[in-house]
Amino acid sequence: MSNLPAHKIRIGLVTATIWNNDGFYSVDLSRSYKNGDNEWKNTSGFFQADLLNAAKCAERAEIWISRQLSNR
Known part of the structure; x- marks a missing residue:
């Protein structure tokens, strides 16, 4: 795993940090x-109030990763 994230997505107080592990991504x-x-x-x-932002971050992370993989 790299010391730096491949990408970050932030919505409100929720952040999805995407890591590139030799071509395999984790969030x-x-x-x-x-x-x-x-x-x-x-x-x-x-908290319950964070869950929609967490879901949106997860969805956007999945889209970002999919785009990276399709650009190979």
Whole structure:
């Protein structure tokens, strides 16, 4: 796996990070939040209000990966 993601998709506080693993892609979904010290952090847990954005990020990640694979 590369140290840098191949692509990122962000909708609201939800981010899909796409990794290229020697031609095979994987996706990490995360939600950003501020902790008690007002610092930005990420979590893999989602509230109900985040689920539509998570689904949209996942769909857009799938489309992006499909386009990469069809360009080979």
